[in-house]
Amino acid sequence: MTSAGVSDAVTSPPALTRADRAVIGVLLVATFVVILNETIMGVALPVLLTELNVTAAVGQWLTAGFLLTMSVVIPITGYLIQRVSTRVLYGVAMGLFSAGTLLAALAPGFAVLLAARVVQACGTAIMLPLLMTTVMTLVPPARRGAVMGNISIVISVAPAIGPTVSGVVLDMFSWRAMFWVVLPISVAALVLGLRWVTRIGEASSAPLDVVSVVLSVFGFGGLVYGLSSIGHSGGGSSATLWASLAVGVLGIVAFVLRQVRLQRHERALLDLRTFAFRTFTLASALMMVMMGLLLGVVTILPIYTQNVLGLDPLATGLLLLPGGLLMGLLSPFVGRLYDRVGPRVLLIVGTVATSGSLWFATTFDEGTPTPLVLVFHLVLSLGLAFSFTPLFSSGLGALPARLYSHGSAIFSTTQQLAAAAGVALLVSVMSARAAELAAAGEVTTGAEMGGMHSAIVLAAILSLVAVAGSFMVKAGKAEEAPH
Numbered sequence: 001m002t003s004a005g006v007s008d009a010v011t012s013p014p015a016l017t018r019a020d021r022a023v024i025g026v027l028l029v030a031t032f033v034v035i036l037n038e039t040i041m042g043v044a045l046p047v048l049l050t051e052l053n054v055t056a057a058v059g060q061w062l063t064a065g066f067l068l069t070m071s072v073v074i075p076i077t078g079y080l081i082q083r084v085s086t087r088v089l090y091g092v093a094m095g096l097f098s099a100g101t102l103l104a105a106l107a108p109g110f111a112v113l114l115a116a117r118v119v120q121a122c123g124t125a126i127m128l129p130l131l132m133t134t135v136m137t138l139v140p141p142a143r144r145g146a147v148m149g150n151i152s153i154v155i156s157v158a159p160a161i162g163p164t165v166s167g168v169v170l171d172m173f174s175w176r177a178m179f180w181v182v183l184p185i186s187v188a189a190l191v192l193g194l195r196w197v198t199r200i201g202e203a204s205s206a207p208l209d210v211v212s213v214v215l216s217v218f219g220f221g222g223l224v225y226g227l228s229s230i231g232h233s234g235g236g237s238s239a240t241l242w243a244s245l246a247v248g249v250l251g252i253v254a255f256v257l258r259q260v261r262l263q264r265h266e267r268a269l270l271d272l273r274t275f276a277f278r279t280f281t282l283a284s285a286l287m288m289v290m291m292g293l294l295l296g297v298v299t300i301l302p303i304y305t306q307n308v309l310g311l312d313p314l315a316t317g318l319l320l321l322p323g324g325l326l327m328g329l330l331s332p333f334v335g336r337l338y339d340r341v342g343p344r345v346l347l348i349v350g351t352v353a354t355s356g357s358l359w360f361a362t363t364f365d366e367g368t369p370t371p372l373v374l375v376f377h378l379v380l381s382l383g384l385a386f387s388f389t390p391l392f393s394s395g396l397g398a399l400p401a402r403l404y405s406h407g408s409a410i411f412s413t414t415q416q417l418a419a420a421a422g423v424a425l426l427v428s429v430m431s432a433r434a435a436e437l438a439a440a441g442e443v444t445t446g447a448e449m450g451g452m453h454s455a456i457v458l459a460a461i462l463s464l465v466a467v468a469g470s471f472m473v474k475a476g477k478a479e480e481a482p483h
Helices: 002-011 018-039 041-051 061-083 086-106 110-138 141-172 177-196 210-233 239-265 272-276 278-308 313-341 343-361 370-397 401-439 444-470
Strands: none
Touching (some): 018 110, 061 401, 272 278, 278 401, 278 444, 313 370, 343 370
8 A cells, every 4th residue: 555655646647736826827818819800800810901902912911910020029939939938029029919909999090000019029039939948947858748739729729710710700790800709808917927937947148149139030930921922922923032042041041050159158039949849849840840730721611612612701610610629629638648658649640640631631522511621620630639739749848948938939920931931832832723724725623623623732741751750750759969
């Protein structure tokens, strides 16, 4: 009896305190709200173009500008998390997001609405790295899978149900209601967070390297702008587009070289020594592939359902809702499984299901029954649910505690790049193929179906990379960096 009790005490991981659970809960709610806000513009954009009297090329900046701001701010969050009080940083993040949401709801025209989206993005960029760093600091390794499962709900479900929320709201109210619905939740999260969130970890006093900030703006900002422009222009080849990509690549190269030099003195904006840990590097790469597939498919699927199958925005949003709910229901279950069996088995199941669903979607045509599209989206959602938690947990779990904030910021930065790249790649392929078929005399619906098919085939091929990589991921235990 005694030995069993001693064994249980030794093997059972310590439970989180009530205060720690409250902090993580508030951060989860806040992060869910800010990420949901990222994708509500997709279905609303046609309505906004009409009511605000702007062209599609101008209107797309409501999404592209949001992503661009995120990509510029996120690299700085690793520095901020280590040097600013957790409560203050949380207050700044949710304060900016709430202020941007109120400004958007009251916006008299496009320019103010765009400015509001930029303010929202500044707050959003801070929240996800702050959440992941807090979890890695407070939660013992044996319980991280379950908590990361809850984070996966935020990461995967919020973008998935964004179009549904937008479609339902727009069916009953004006576009301003999208922001009025979000505002009270964000304000409540701000108030509760300021009450419950306390300092997490120890602060550092190293100075901010302004040159690194400037290089990150040109590097990450230029690359995301270029990728977003490709996606929204359908693969255009303007000098501005290619110049922004060139500036982005050169800026990132210069940024990396400077971080390598500064991290020797513990002054790096983003500490790239995280990539010395094999599991973190592999998990980051696989997360980019999966996030690119998710955002790319979520972008082109409504185009297929509305322009080819003839569904309206509300019906499209409701069609995507079960998949989002499935991801939410599965994520905590997957988190508990991770704590028991580790990442590899879950990742193999997840990536194979994701790839299988995409290959199934390559059979779609103008006459595909809507229930089959629903089945595709459900299986895709299942695959993503089995993938995100293992990737987060194993990747960040492989790092020593001192690199958690940098690892979280790098994860978030690469996700934004992957999101922009996934949308750019699939939309460009779809648009180029549709234009080619239209020029050959194909009717509009047939041309759009042909473009959709080409994009899905490419996504299915890319998913095979994730399947292969899933066999190489190991358990997320802190590793020794190579010397």
